[in-house]
Amino acid sequence: xxxxxxxxxxxxxxxxxxxxxxxxxxxxxxxxxxxxxxxxxxxxxxxxxxxxxxxxxxxxxxxxxxxxxxxxxxxxxxxxxxxxxxxxxxxxxxxxxxxxxxxxxxxxxxxxxxxxxxxxxxxxxxxxxxxxxxxxxxxxxx
Numbered sequence: 682x683x684x685x686x687x688x689x690x691x692x693x694x695x696x697x698x699x700x701x702x703x704x705x706x707x708x709x710x711x712x713x714x715x716x717x718x719x720x721x722x723x724x725x726x727x728x729x730x731x732x733x734x735x736x737x738x739x740x741x742x743x744x745x746x747x748x749x750x751x752x753x754x755x756x757x758x759x760x761x762x763x764x765x766x767x768x769x770x771x772x773x774x775x776x777x778x779x780x781x782x783x784x785x786x787x788x789x790x791x792x793x794x795x796x797x798x799x800x801x802x803x804x805x806x807x808x809x810x811x812x813x814x815x816x817x818x819x820x821x822x823x
Contacts, residue, residue, distance in 0.1 A: 690750070696819045697750045701738035703811040704754040708734030711804035712756075715777060715796040730777060733757045733770065734804075754808055756801065766791060774801070 712731045738752035758770040766785035768776070773794075775781040778801045782791045 692819055693750045696815050697738070697752065698740060700808075700812050700815050701736050701752055701754075703815070704736055704752075704808045705734060707807040707811065708754060708756070708804045711800040711807070714803065715800040717797060727762070729760050729762070729770070730774070732760065733774070754804075778802075 709731070712734060715730060716728075733756040734754070735757045736752050736754045756770075756774055758774065760770040762768050762770075762773065766787075768783070768791065772783055772791070776783075776791060777794045777796055778798060780793060780798055782793065785791050
């Protein structure tokens, strides 16, 4: 039973490594999709959104019997802009992805961003599909 568990954990860990690689690619494609086909008139694009995709995957993790294999895919919100109303990245992401605006220091609403909305949902949908496809290929009997 121990050998079977070790074999399953090894297969699961290998699958998660593949999913992590695909997730990073999905997030990069989604954030770059935000910029596609839009030419800003009022501002210069910083490209900071493209630096936000991250995962918590750690290839060196050791898993024992009954362990788990997991990682989180997320957009890093640590960056702060130094121009305009100096929004934090979380505000910028909400504005870029959902069009959710906030009141700036002058009392006006933040200007909408020029870009393709719902990019993060596209990434999440692709990551879920990659996860399901990868595990199906690994654990479906041949």
